[in-house]
Amino acid sequence: MNQTFDIIVIGAGSAGCAVTARLARDTSATVCVLEAGPSDATLAVKIPFGLIHLMGHPTRDWRRETLPMTGVNGRRVKVPRGRMLGGSGSINSMVWFRGRRADYTAWQQPGWDADTVWSAFSDVEEAIRPAPLPDPHPLSTAFGASIGGALTPETVSSGVFTTNMRHGQRFSAADGFLRPACKTGRVEVVTNAQVATLRVANGRAHAVTLIDGREINARAGIVVSAGAIESPAILLRSGIGPATELARLGIAITADVQEVGANLHDHPAVPLHHAGDAGGYGLTLSDLPGWALAPARYVISRKGRLSSNMVEAGAFLSSDGGDEPDLQVHFIPAKLGWQGKMVVPGKGYTADVAVCRPKSRGRLSLTSADPREAPAIDLGLFKDESDLLTLERGVTRLRDLLDKPCLSAWRAPEAFPGRDTQGASLRDHIRNRAGTSYHPVGSVGMGRAVDHRLAVHGVRNLWVADASVMPSITSANTNAPAMMIGWHGAGFISEDIRRTA
Numbered sequence: 001m002n003q004t005f006d007i008i009v010i011g012a013g014s015a016g017c018a019v020t021a022r023l024a025r026d027t028s029a030t031v032c033v034l035e036a037g038p039s040d041a042t043l044a045v046k047i048p049f050g051l052i053h054l055m056g057h058p059t060r061d062w063r064r065e066t067l068p069m070t071g072v073n074g075r076r077v078k079v080p081r082g083r084m085l086g087g088s089g090s091i092n093s094m095v096w097f098r099g100r101r102a103d104y105t106a107w108q109q110p111g112w113d114a115d116t117v118w119s120a121f122s123d124v125e126e127a128i129r130p131a132p133l134p135d136p137h138p139l140s141t142a143f144g145a146s147i148g149g150a151l152t153p154e155t156v157s158s159g160v161f162t163t164n165m166r167h168g169q170r171f172s173a174a175d176g177f178l179r180p181a182c183k184t185g186r187v188e189v190v191t192n193a194q195v196a197t198l199r200v201a202n203g204r205a206h207a208v209t210l211i212d213g214r215e216i217n218a219r220a221g222i223v224v225s226a227g228a229i230e231s232p233a234i235l236l237r238s239g240i241g242p243a244t245e246l247a248r249l250g251i252a253i254t255a256d257v258q259e260v261g262a263n264l265h266d267h268p269a270v271p272l273h274h275a276g277d278a279g280g281y282g283l284t285l286s287d288l289p290g291w292a293l294a295p296a297r298y299v300i301s302r303k304g305r306l307s308s309n310m311v312e313a314g315a316f317l318s319s320d321g322g323d324e325p326d327l328q329v330h331f332i333p334a335k336l337g338w339q340g341k342m343v344v345p346g347k348g349y350t351a352d353v354a355v356c357r358p359k360s361r362g363r364l365s366l367t368s369a370d371p372r373e374a375p376a377i378d379l380g381l382f383k384d385e386s387d388l389l390t391l392e393r394g395v396t397r398l399r400d401l402l403d404k405p406c407l408s409a410w411r412a413p414e415a416f417p418g419r420d421t422q423g424a425s426l427r428d429h430i431r432n433r434a435g436t437s438y439h440p441v442g443s444v445g446m447g448r449a450v451d452h453r454l455a456v457h458g459v460r461n462l463w464v465a466d467a468s469v470m471p472s473i474t475s476a477n478t479n480a481p482a483m484m485i486g487w488h489g490a491g492f493i494s495e496d497i498r499r500t501a
Protein backbone atom coordinates (compact mmCIF):
# COMPACT_ATOMS: atom_id res chain seq x y z
CA MET A 1 0.00 0.00 0.00
CA ASN A 2 1.24 3.49 -0.94
CA GLN A 3 2.01 5.31 2.31
CA THR A 4 1.69 8.90 1.09
CA PHE A 5 -1.35 10.56 -0.50
CA ASP A 6 -2.43 14.15 -1.03
CA ILE A 7 -5.52 13.80 1.18
CA ILE A 8 -6.68 11.28 3.76
CA VAL A 9 -10.40 10.88 4.49
CA ILE A 10 -11.08 9.08 7.78
CA GLY A 11 -14.33 7.11 7.62
CA ALA A 12 -16.27 5.87 4.58
CA GLY A 13 -19.68 6.65 6.05
CA SER A 14 -22.53 8.75 4.68
CA ALA A 15 -20.52 11.97 4.78
CA GLY A 16 -17.04 10.53 4.11
CA CYS A 17 -18.15 8.95 0.82
CA ALA A 18 -19.65 12.26 -0.35
CA VAL A 19 -16.48 14.12 0.73
CA THR A 20 -14.37 11.71 -1.30
CA ALA A 21 -16.50 12.08 -4.43
CA ARG A 22 -16.35 15.89 -4.29
CA LEU A 23 -12.58 15.94 -3.66
CA ALA A 24 -12.08 13.55 -6.57
CA ARG A 25 -14.24 15.76 -8.81
CA ASP A 26 -12.98 19.20 -7.77
CA THR A 27 -9.25 18.54 -7.26
CA SER A 28 -6.59 16.47 -8.98
CA ALA A 29 -5.47 15.11 -5.60
CA THR A 30 -4.88 11.49 -4.69
CA VAL A 31 -7.25 10.47 -1.89
CA CYS A 32 -6.87 7.66 0.62
CA VAL A 33 -10.09 6.64 2.41
CA LEU A 34 -9.46 4.80 5.67
CA GLU A 35 -12.43 2.80 6.96
CA ALA A 36 -12.27 0.97 10.28
CA GLY A 37 -14.79 -1.67 9.24
CA PRO A 38 -15.09 -4.16 6.37
CA SER A 39 -16.70 -3.90 2.94
CA ASP A 40 -20.49 -3.60 2.71
CA ALA A 41 -20.69 -6.43 0.16
CA THR A 42 -23.08 -8.68 2.03
CA LEU A 43 -26.76 -9.58 1.53
CA ALA A 44 -27.78 -8.26 4.96
CA VAL A 45 -26.73 -4.78 3.83
CA LYS A 46 -28.11 -4.93 0.30
CA ILE A 47 -31.51 -6.52 1.09
CA PRO A 48 -33.53 -3.88 2.98
CA PHE A 49 -35.06 -6.30 5.50
CA GLY A 50 -31.52 -7.43 6.37
CA LEU A 51 -31.22 -4.42 8.65
CA ILE A 52 -32.82 -6.39 11.48
CA HIS A 53 -29.63 -8.47 11.45
CA LEU A 54 -27.24 -5.49 11.48
CA MET A 55 -28.02 -3.54 14.64
CA GLY A 56 -25.91 -5.09 17.37
CA HIS A 57 -23.84 -7.02 14.81
CA PRO A 58 -20.48 -7.91 16.38
CA THR A 59 -18.33 -6.50 13.56
CA ARG A 60 -20.58 -4.18 11.50
CA ASP A 61 -21.92 -2.09 14.41
CA TRP A 62 -19.63 -0.22 16.81
CA ARG A 63 -22.21 -1.14 19.49
CA ARG A 64 -21.60 1.98 21.54
CA GLU A 65 -23.77 2.89 24.51
CA THR A 66 -24.12 5.94 26.70
CA LEU A 67 -23.01 6.46 30.26
CA PRO A 68 -25.81 6.08 32.81
CA MET A 69 -27.83 9.31 32.33
CA THR A 70 -29.89 10.96 35.09
CA GLY A 71 -32.61 12.10 32.64
CA VAL A 72 -33.46 8.45 31.91
CA ASN A 73 -33.37 7.28 35.52
CA GLY A 74 -29.71 6.27 35.41
CA ARG A 75 -30.04 3.99 32.38
CA ARG A 76 -27.55 3.46 29.59
CA VAL A 77 -28.98 3.90 26.09
CA LYS A 78 -27.79 2.05 22.98
CA VAL A 79 -25.87 4.07 20.37
CA PRO A 80 -25.59 1.84 17.27
CA ARG A 81 -23.16 3.13 14.60
CA GLY A 82 -22.38 1.43 11.29
CA ARG A 83 -18.84 0.13 10.93
CA MET A 84 -18.19 -0.68 7.26
CA LEU A 85 -18.26 1.02 3.87
CA GLY A 86 -21.34 3.24 3.92
CA GLY A 87 -21.06 3.71 7.70
CA SER A 88 -24.32 4.10 9.60
CA GLY A 89 -25.95 4.46 6.19
CA SER A 90 -25.27 0.73 5.72
CA ILE A 91 -27.27 -0.29 8.80
CA ASN A 92 -29.93 2.41 8.82
CA SER A 93 -33.59 2.34 7.78
CA MET A 94 -32.97 4.41 4.64
CA VAL A 95 -35.62 7.02 5.48
CA TRP A 96 -34.84 10.14 3.45
CA PHE A 97 -35.49 13.72 4.60
CA ARG A 98 -33.61 16.95 4.01
CA GLY A 99 -34.97 18.49 7.20
CA ARG A 100 -36.68 21.89 7.33
CA ARG A 101 -35.29 24.95 5.62
CA ALA A 102 -35.51 26.74 8.98
CA ASP A 103 -33.13 24.13 10.48
CA TYR A 104 -30.32 25.52 8.34
CA THR A 105 -31.29 29.16 8.87
CA ALA A 106 -31.00 28.45 12.60
CA TRP A 107 -27.39 27.29 12.11
CA GLN A 108 -26.44 30.91 11.29
CA GLN A 109 -23.30 29.79 9.47
CA PRO A 110 -22.05 31.63 6.36
CA GLY A 111 -22.42 29.44 3.27
CA TRP A 112 -24.98 27.14 4.92
CA ASP A 113 -28.16 29.17 4.40
CA ALA A 114 -31.27 27.28 3.29
CA ASP A 115 -31.01 28.20 -0.42
CA THR A 116 -27.36 27.11 -0.66
CA VAL A 117 -27.96 23.93 1.28
CA TRP A 118 -31.04 23.09 -0.83
CA SER A 119 -28.94 23.31 -3.97
CA ALA A 120 -26.34 20.96 -2.40
CA PHE A 121 -29.16 18.52 -1.58
CA SER A 122 -30.14 18.53 -5.26
CA ASP A 123 -26.60 17.39 -6.15
CA VAL A 124 -26.76 14.67 -3.50
CA GLU A 125 -30.15 13.48 -4.71
CA GLU A 126 -28.88 13.29 -8.27
CA ALA A 127 -26.33 10.73 -7.03
CA ILE A 128 -28.65 8.83 -4.67
CA ARG A 129 -32.06 9.22 -6.38
CA PRO A 130 -34.29 8.65 -3.33
CA ALA A 131 -37.77 7.36 -4.19
CA PRO A 132 -40.96 6.26 -2.42
CA LEU A 133 -40.69 2.87 -0.71
CA PRO A 134 -41.50 0.42 -3.55
CA ASP A 135 -43.85 -2.02 -1.82
CA PRO A 136 -45.15 -0.87 1.57
CA HIS A 137 -47.41 -3.07 3.68
CA PRO A 138 -51.08 -1.98 3.29
CA LEU A 139 -51.10 -1.16 7.00
CA SER A 140 -48.30 1.36 6.44
CA THR A 141 -50.24 2.86 3.54
CA ALA A 142 -53.27 3.14 5.83
CA PHE A 143 -51.17 4.83 8.53
CA GLY A 144 -49.72 7.13 5.89
CA ALA A 145 -53.23 8.30 5.03
CA SER A 146 -54.06 9.20 8.65
CA ILE A 147 -53.32 12.89 8.05
CA GLY A 148 -52.16 12.87 4.44
CA GLY A 149 -50.63 15.75 2.51
CA ALA A 150 -47.05 15.56 1.28
CA LEU A 151 -45.00 14.03 4.10
CA THR A 152 -42.59 16.77 5.16
CA PRO A 153 -41.22 18.18 8.42
CA GLU A 154 -42.36 21.61 7.18
CA THR A 155 -46.03 20.80 7.91
CA VAL A 156 -48.23 18.49 9.97
CA SER A 157 -48.48 15.53 7.60
CA SER A 158 -48.24 11.75 7.25
CA GLY A 159 -47.27 9.31 4.53
CA VAL A 160 -45.21 6.37 3.37
CA PHE A 161 -41.50 7.20 3.50
CA THR A 162 -39.19 8.09 0.65
CA THR A 163 -36.05 5.95 0.95
CA ASN A 164 -32.61 5.56 -0.59
CA MET A 165 -33.16 2.23 -2.32
CA ARG A 166 -32.58 1.37 -5.93
CA HIS A 167 -34.18 -1.68 -7.61
CA GLY A 168 -35.34 -2.82 -4.17
CA GLN A 169 -31.83 -2.71 -2.69
CA ARG A 170 -30.12 -0.36 -0.23
CA PHE A 171 -28.31 2.35 -2.18
CA SER A 172 -25.95 4.03 0.28
CA ALA A 173 -23.36 6.79 -0.03
CA ALA A 174 -20.83 4.03 -0.77
CA ASP A 175 -22.88 3.17 -3.87
CA GLY A 176 -23.80 6.70 -4.92
CA PHE A 177 -20.50 8.46 -4.20
CA LEU A 178 -17.57 6.22 -3.26
CA ARG A 179 -17.72 3.59 -5.99
CA PRO A 180 -18.06 6.18 -8.79
CA ALA A 181 -15.17 8.20 -7.24
CA CYS A 182 -12.93 5.13 -7.32
CA LYS A 183 -13.29 5.09 -11.11
CA THR A 184 -11.11 8.25 -11.29
CA GLY A 185 -8.13 6.05 -10.40
CA ARG A 186 -7.03 8.61 -7.78
CA VAL A 187 -9.00 7.17 -4.85
CA GLU A 188 -7.74 4.27 -2.77
CA VAL A 189 -10.09 2.75 -0.19
CA VAL A 190 -8.56 0.78 2.68
CA THR A 191 -10.95 -1.26 4.82
CA ASN A 192 -10.19 -2.65 8.29
CA ALA A 193 -8.04 0.45 8.83
CA GLN A 194 -8.95 2.05 12.15
CA VAL A 195 -7.31 5.39 12.82
CA ALA A 196 -5.91 5.80 16.31
CA THR A 197 -4.57 9.37 16.18
CA LEU A 198 -3.71 12.26 13.90
CA ARG A 199 -0.14 13.46 13.67
CA VAL A 200 0.36 17.20 13.80
CA ALA A 201 3.69 19.02 13.43
CA ASN A 202 4.21 22.79 13.55
CA GLY A 203 0.45 23.27 13.81
CA ARG A 204 -0.22 21.29 10.59
CA ALA A 205 -1.90 17.87 10.30
CA HIS A 206 0.29 15.65 8.11
CA ALA A 207 -0.32 11.97 8.91
CA VAL A 208 -2.43 9.41 10.75
CA THR A 209 -1.48 6.42 12.85
CA LEU A 210 -3.64 3.29 12.65
CA ILE A 211 -4.31 1.08 15.65
CA ASP A 212 -2.03 -1.59 14.11
CA GLY A 213 0.83 0.94 14.10
CA ARG A 214 0.85 1.76 10.36
CA GLU A 215 1.40 5.41 9.52
CA ILE A 216 -0.02 7.09 6.41
CA ASN A 217 1.00 10.56 5.27
CA ALA A 218 -1.09 13.32 3.75
CA ARG A 219 0.63 16.10 1.79
CA ALA A 220 -2.36 18.44 1.56
CA GLY A 221 -4.52 17.56 4.53
CA ILE A 222 -6.83 15.25 6.45
CA VAL A 223 -10.63 15.17 6.55
CA VAL A 224 -12.16 13.47 9.60
CA SER A 225 -15.55 11.93 8.69
CA ALA A 226 -15.83 9.28 11.39
CA GLY A 227 -19.28 10.37 12.63
CA ALA A 228 -20.55 12.23 15.68
CA ILE A 229 -19.15 9.70 18.16
CA GLU A 230 -15.78 8.73 16.68
CA SER A 231 -14.74 12.06 15.06
CA PRO A 232 -14.48 13.93 18.37
CA ALA A 233 -12.84 10.86 19.94
CA ILE A 234 -10.10 10.91 17.25
CA LEU A 235 -9.53 14.65 17.78
CA LEU A 236 -9.37 14.25 21.56
CA ARG A 237 -6.91 11.35 21.36
CA SER A 238 -4.78 13.55 19.09
CA GLY A 239 -4.61 16.30 21.71
CA ILE A 240 -7.24 18.54 20.09
CA GLY A 241 -9.83 19.40 22.72
CA PRO A 242 -10.26 20.86 26.22
CA ALA A 243 -6.71 21.09 27.63
CA THR A 244 -7.57 20.21 31.23
CA GLU A 245 -9.53 17.08 30.23
CA LEU A 246 -6.69 15.92 27.96
CA ALA A 247 -4.02 16.63 30.56
CA ARG A 248 -5.91 14.47 33.06
CA LEU A 249 -5.55 11.53 30.63
CA GLY A 250 -1.87 12.27 29.97
CA ILE A 251 -2.53 13.34 26.37
CA ALA A 252 -0.14 16.03 25.07
CA ILE A 253 -2.03 19.17 24.01
CA THR A 254 -1.97 19.92 20.29
CA ALA A 255 -4.66 22.61 20.34
CA ASP A 256 -6.82 23.71 23.27
CA VAL A 257 -10.28 23.62 21.64
CA GLN A 258 -12.87 23.63 24.43
CA GLU A 259 -15.81 22.77 22.19
CA VAL A 260 -14.59 19.39 20.89
CA GLY A 261 -17.03 16.84 22.34
CA ALA A 262 -19.50 19.47 23.61
CA ASN A 263 -23.02 19.98 22.21
CA LEU A 264 -23.64 16.26 21.54
CA HIS A 265 -27.37 15.64 21.08
CA ASP A 266 -29.94 13.35 19.43
CA HIS A 267 -33.69 13.03 18.89
CA PRO A 268 -35.18 11.45 22.05
CA ALA A 269 -37.88 8.92 21.14
CA VAL A 270 -40.27 6.49 22.80
CA PRO A 271 -42.28 3.66 21.20
CA LEU A 272 -45.89 2.51 21.61
CA HIS A 273 -46.28 -1.24 21.06
CA HIS A 274 -49.53 -2.67 19.69
CA ALA A 275 -50.26 -6.39 19.76
CA GLY A 276 -53.33 -8.42 18.81
CA ASP A 277 -54.84 -10.58 16.08
CA ALA A 278 -54.45 -7.94 13.38
CA GLY A 279 -51.38 -6.05 12.28
CA GLY A 280 -48.60 -6.06 9.72
CA TYR A 281 -45.82 -8.58 9.12
CA GLY A 282 -46.32 -11.22 11.78
CA LEU A 283 -44.47 -14.13 13.23
CA THR A 284 -47.48 -16.46 13.38
CA LEU A 285 -48.38 -19.86 11.92
CA SER A 286 -50.65 -18.26 9.32
CA ASP A 287 -47.77 -16.01 8.25
CA LEU A 288 -45.35 -18.87 7.62
CA PRO A 289 -46.25 -19.33 3.91
CA GLY A 290 -45.68 -15.59 3.36
CA TRP A 291 -42.22 -15.84 4.90
CA ALA A 292 -41.45 -19.04 2.97
CA LEU A 293 -42.29 -17.38 -0.36
CA ALA A 294 -40.60 -14.07 0.48
CA PRO A 295 -37.10 -14.89 -0.90
CA ALA A 296 -38.47 -16.08 -4.27
CA ARG A 297 -40.74 -13.04 -4.54
CA TYR A 298 -37.83 -10.74 -3.76
CA VAL A 299 -35.52 -12.39 -6.27
CA ILE A 300 -38.16 -12.25 -9.03
CA SER A 301 -39.68 -8.82 -8.41
CA ARG A 302 -37.52 -7.07 -5.77
CA LYS A 303 -40.79 -6.66 -3.87
CA GLY A 304 -42.51 -8.20 -0.87
CA ARG A 305 -41.51 -8.19 2.76
CA LEU A 306 -37.77 -8.53 2.12
CA SER A 307 -37.90 -5.16 0.32
CA SER A 308 -39.26 -3.58 3.51
CA ASN A 309 -37.06 -1.21 5.50
CA MET A 310 -39.33 -1.98 8.50
CA VAL A 311 -39.80 1.73 9.25
CA GLU A 312 -42.20 2.18 6.35
CA ALA A 313 -44.31 5.22 7.14
CA GLY A 314 -44.39 8.23 9.40
CA ALA A 315 -45.86 11.53 10.36
CA PHE A 316 -44.94 15.00 11.58
CA LEU A 317 -47.09 16.27 14.43
CA SER A 318 -47.35 19.40 16.50
CA SER A 319 -47.29 18.97 20.27
CA ASP A 320 -49.44 22.09 20.78
CA GLY A 321 -51.91 21.25 18.02
CA GLY A 322 -50.61 24.10 15.82
CA ASP A 323 -49.32 24.04 12.23
CA GLU A 324 -45.61 23.75 12.99
CA PRO A 325 -44.47 20.16 13.61
CA ASP A 326 -42.09 19.52 16.50
CA LEU A 327 -42.56 15.73 16.63
CA GLN A 328 -41.69 12.95 14.18
CA VAL A 329 -43.39 9.55 14.13
CA HIS A 330 -41.84 6.36 12.72
CA PHE A 331 -44.34 3.59 11.97
CA ILE A 332 -43.30 -0.08 11.79
CA PRO A 333 -45.96 -2.55 10.54
CA ALA A 334 -44.79 -5.32 12.88
CA LYS A 335 -44.94 -6.24 16.52
CA LEU A 336 -41.59 -5.58 18.17
CA GLY A 337 -40.57 -6.90 21.55
CA TRP A 338 -40.46 -4.58 24.54
CA GLN A 339 -38.68 -6.96 26.89
CA GLY A 340 -35.26 -7.18 25.31
CA LYS A 341 -35.83 -9.10 22.06
CA MET A 342 -36.52 -7.07 18.93
CA VAL A 343 -38.43 -9.70 16.92
CA VAL A 344 -41.09 -11.67 18.81
CA PRO A 345 -43.95 -14.03 17.84
CA GLY A 346 -47.36 -12.52 17.19
CA LYS A 347 -48.94 -9.72 15.19
CA GLY A 348 -49.26 -6.00 15.71
CA TYR A 349 -47.53 -2.73 14.94
CA THR A 350 -45.16 -0.30 16.59
CA ALA A 351 -44.93 3.47 16.33
CA ASP A 352 -42.43 5.73 17.98
CA VAL A 353 -42.52 9.44 18.47
CA ALA A 354 -39.43 11.66 18.66
CA VAL A 355 -38.76 15.30 19.55
CA CYS A 356 -37.63 17.08 16.35
CA ARG A 357 -35.64 19.91 17.93
CA PRO A 358 -34.50 18.83 21.42
CA LYS A 359 -32.99 21.44 23.71
CA SER A 360 -30.95 19.02 25.86
CA ARG A 361 -27.22 18.78 25.24
CA GLY A 362 -24.64 16.23 26.39
CA ARG A 363 -20.93 15.72 25.82
CA LEU A 364 -18.52 13.19 24.41
CA SER A 365 -15.28 12.67 26.31
CA LEU A 366 -12.55 10.06 26.66
CA THR A 367 -11.98 7.66 29.51
CA SER A 368 -8.55 6.71 28.23
CA ALA A 369 -6.01 7.60 25.55
CA ASP A 370 -6.24 3.99 24.30
CA PRO A 371 -8.03 3.95 20.90
CA ARG A 372 -9.48 0.51 21.70
CA GLU A 373 -11.44 1.95 24.64
CA ALA A 374 -14.94 3.25 23.90
CA PRO A 375 -15.47 6.99 24.47
CA ALA A 376 -17.77 8.20 27.26
CA ILE A 377 -21.05 9.21 25.60
CA ASP A 378 -23.52 11.48 27.39
CA LEU A 379 -26.43 12.37 25.09
CA GLY A 380 -27.88 14.55 27.85
CA LEU A 381 -31.38 13.13 27.31
CA PHE A 382 -34.05 15.21 29.11
CA LYS A 383 -31.48 17.43 30.80
CA ASP A 384 -33.85 20.12 29.64
CA GLU A 385 -37.22 19.02 31.02
CA SER A 386 -39.13 20.68 28.19
CA ASP A 387 -38.00 17.78 25.94
CA LEU A 388 -39.72 15.34 28.31
CA LEU A 389 -42.92 17.38 28.30
CA THR A 390 -42.88 17.65 24.50
CA LEU A 391 -42.45 13.89 24.23
CA GLU A 392 -45.27 13.31 26.72
CA ARG A 393 -47.60 15.44 24.56
CA GLY A 394 -46.23 13.56 21.55
CA VAL A 395 -47.43 10.24 22.97
CA THR A 396 -50.92 11.70 23.36
CA ARG A 397 -50.89 13.04 19.77
CA LEU A 398 -49.65 9.70 18.46
CA ARG A 399 -52.40 7.83 20.32
CA ASP A 400 -54.97 10.15 18.72
CA LEU A 401 -53.48 9.42 15.30
CA LEU A 402 -53.51 5.66 15.84
CA ASP A 403 -57.22 5.89 16.76
CA LYS A 404 -58.14 7.27 13.32
CA PRO A 405 -60.74 5.27 11.35
CA CYS A 406 -58.33 4.60 8.45
CA LEU A 407 -56.56 2.08 10.69
CA SER A 408 -59.71 0.31 11.93
CA ALA A 409 -59.23 -2.78 9.72
CA TRP A 410 -55.84 -3.32 11.33
CA ARG A 411 -56.51 -2.15 14.86
CA ALA A 412 -54.65 -3.90 17.69
CA PRO A 413 -54.68 -2.66 21.29
CA GLU A 414 -51.77 -0.76 22.80
CA ALA A 415 -50.01 -3.54 24.66
CA PHE A 416 -47.15 -1.49 26.09
CA PRO A 417 -47.14 0.77 28.00
CA GLY A 418 -50.96 0.66 27.74
CA ARG A 419 -53.52 3.44 27.48
CA ASP A 420 -53.84 3.84 31.26
CA THR A 421 -50.25 5.12 31.37
CA GLN A 422 -50.85 8.87 31.47
CA GLY A 423 -49.58 11.99 33.23
CA ALA A 424 -46.90 11.38 35.86
CA SER A 425 -46.77 7.64 35.14
CA LEU A 426 -46.30 8.36 31.41
CA ARG A 427 -43.45 10.77 32.19
CA ASP A 428 -41.89 8.10 34.38
CA HIS A 429 -42.41 5.52 31.63
CA ILE A 430 -40.63 7.82 29.17
CA ARG A 431 -37.69 8.23 31.54
CA ASN A 432 -37.58 4.44 31.97
CA ARG A 433 -37.95 3.51 28.31
CA ALA A 434 -36.99 6.34 25.95
CA GLY A 435 -34.08 5.91 23.61
CA THR A 436 -33.16 7.90 20.54
CA SER A 437 -33.75 7.81 16.79
CA TYR A 438 -30.01 6.94 16.43
CA HIS A 439 -29.17 10.42 15.12
CA PRO A 440 -26.26 11.71 17.26
CA VAL A 441 -24.91 15.06 16.02
CA GLY A 442 -23.21 18.25 17.11
CA SER A 443 -20.07 17.08 18.94
CA VAL A 444 -17.64 19.02 16.70
CA GLY A 445 -20.06 21.85 16.03
CA MET A 446 -19.68 24.44 13.29
CA GLY A 447 -19.00 27.84 14.82
CA ARG A 448 -17.69 26.02 17.90
CA ALA A 449 -14.92 23.48 17.19
CA VAL A 450 -14.72 24.03 13.42
CA ASP A 451 -15.36 27.15 11.36
CA HIS A 452 -18.01 27.40 8.66
CA ARG A 453 -15.51 25.97 6.12
CA LEU A 454 -15.19 22.96 8.45
CA ALA A 455 -11.55 23.73 9.33
CA VAL A 456 -10.63 22.65 12.87
CA HIS A 457 -9.68 25.58 15.10
CA GLY A 458 -5.98 25.76 15.91
CA VAL A 459 -4.70 23.13 13.42
CA ARG A 460 -3.98 23.73 9.72
CA ASN A 461 -4.85 21.22 6.96
CA LEU A 462 -7.44 19.51 9.14
CA TRP A 463 -11.20 19.48 8.56
CA VAL A 464 -14.19 17.61 10.01
CA ALA A 465 -17.09 16.80 7.69
CA ASP A 466 -19.92 14.63 9.02
CA ALA A 467 -22.98 14.79 11.29
CA SER A 468 -20.79 15.99 14.17
CA VAL A 469 -20.52 19.50 12.69
CA MET A 470 -24.27 20.23 12.87
CA PRO A 471 -24.65 23.16 15.27
CA SER A 472 -28.17 21.85 15.99
CA ILE A 473 -29.96 18.75 14.79
CA THR A 474 -32.19 18.83 11.74
CA SER A 475 -35.90 18.19 12.35
CA ALA A 476 -35.98 14.70 10.80
CA ASN A 477 -33.63 11.82 9.96
CA THR A 478 -29.98 12.78 9.58
CA ASN A 479 -28.59 10.60 6.79
CA ALA A 480 -29.37 12.93 3.87
CA PRO A 481 -28.10 15.94 5.87
CA ALA A 482 -24.85 14.04 6.64
CA MET A 483 -24.32 13.39 2.92
CA MET A 484 -25.13 17.02 2.14
CA ILE A 485 -22.57 18.17 4.75
CA GLY A 486 -19.95 15.90 3.19
CA TRP A 487 -20.66 17.07 -0.35
CA HIS A 488 -21.07 20.79 0.38
CA GLY A 489 -18.29 20.90 2.99
CA ALA A 490 -15.87 19.25 0.57
CA GLY A 491 -16.53 22.16 -1.80
CA PHE A 492 -14.89 24.46 0.78
CA ILE A 493 -12.15 21.92 1.49
CA SER A 494 -11.36 21.57 -2.24
CA GLU A 495 -10.99 25.36 -2.52
CA ASP A 496 -8.66 25.44 0.49
CA ILE A 497 -6.56 22.61 -0.93
CA ARG A 498 -6.32 24.18 -4.38
CA ARG A 499 -5.35 27.53 -2.83
CA THR A 500 -2.47 26.06 -0.81
CA ALA A 501 -1.28 23.58 -3.50
Ligand SMILES: Cc1cc2nc3c(=O)[nH]c(=O)nc-3n(C[C@H](O)[C@H](O)[C@H](O)COP(=O)(O)OP(=O)(O)OC[C@H]3O[C@@H](n4cnc5c(N)ncnc54)[C@H](O)[C@@H]3O)c2cc1C
Nearest residue numbers: 011013014015036087088092093094095195227467477479
Ligand atom coordinates in the same frame (compact mmCIF):
# COMPACT_ATOMS: atom_id res chain seq x y z
C1 LIG B 1 -29.75 1.88 13.29
C2 LIG B 1 -29.76 3.23 12.62
C3 LIG B 1 -30.88 3.61 11.89
C4 LIG B 1 -30.91 4.87 11.27
N1 LIG B 1 -31.94 5.17 10.44
C5 LIG B 1 -31.87 6.30 9.68
C6 LIG B 1 -32.81 6.53 8.65
O1 LIG B 1 -33.69 5.70 8.37
N2 LIG B 1 -32.71 7.69 7.95
C7 LIG B 1 -31.75 8.62 8.22
O2 LIG B 1 -31.75 9.68 7.58
N3 LIG B 1 -30.83 8.41 9.19
C8 LIG B 1 -30.84 7.25 9.88
N4 LIG B 1 -29.86 6.99 10.78
C9 LIG B 1 -28.81 8.01 10.99
C10 LIG B 1 -27.85 8.15 9.80
O3 LIG B 1 -27.54 6.89 9.25
C11 LIG B 1 -26.60 8.88 10.28
O4 LIG B 1 -26.97 10.16 10.77
C12 LIG B 1 -25.56 9.08 9.20
O5 LIG B 1 -25.20 7.87 8.60
C13 LIG B 1 -24.32 9.75 9.82
O6 LIG B 1 -23.34 9.89 8.84
P1 LIG B 1 -21.83 10.19 9.24
O7 LIG B 1 -21.07 10.23 7.97
O8 LIG B 1 -21.80 11.35 10.14
O9 LIG B 1 -21.36 8.94 10.11
P2 LIG B 1 -21.32 7.40 9.72
O10 LIG B 1 -22.22 7.13 8.56
O11 LIG B 1 -21.55 6.65 10.98
O12 LIG B 1 -19.84 7.16 9.19
C14 LIG B 1 -18.71 7.13 10.00
C15 LIG B 1 -17.74 6.12 9.40
O13 LIG B 1 -16.46 6.30 9.99
C16 LIG B 1 -15.92 5.04 10.32
N5 LIG B 1 -14.98 5.25 11.43
C17 LIG B 1 -15.28 5.60 12.70
N6 LIG B 1 -14.15 5.70 13.43
C18 LIG B 1 -13.13 5.41 12.61
C19 LIG B 1 -11.72 5.33 12.79
N7 LIG B 1 -11.16 5.56 13.98
N8 LIG B 1 -10.95 5.00 11.72
C20 LIG B 1 -11.51 4.76 10.50
N9 LIG B 1 -12.84 4.80 10.29
C21 LIG B 1 -13.65 5.13 11.33
C22 LIG B 1 -17.13 4.22 10.71
O14 LIG B 1 -16.86 2.84 10.70
C23 LIG B 1 -18.14 4.67 9.67
O15 LIG B 1 -18.03 3.92 8.49
C24 LIG B 1 -29.81 5.76 11.43
C25 LIG B 1 -28.69 5.37 12.16
C26 LIG B 1 -28.65 4.11 12.74
C27 LIG B 1 -27.42 3.70 13.48
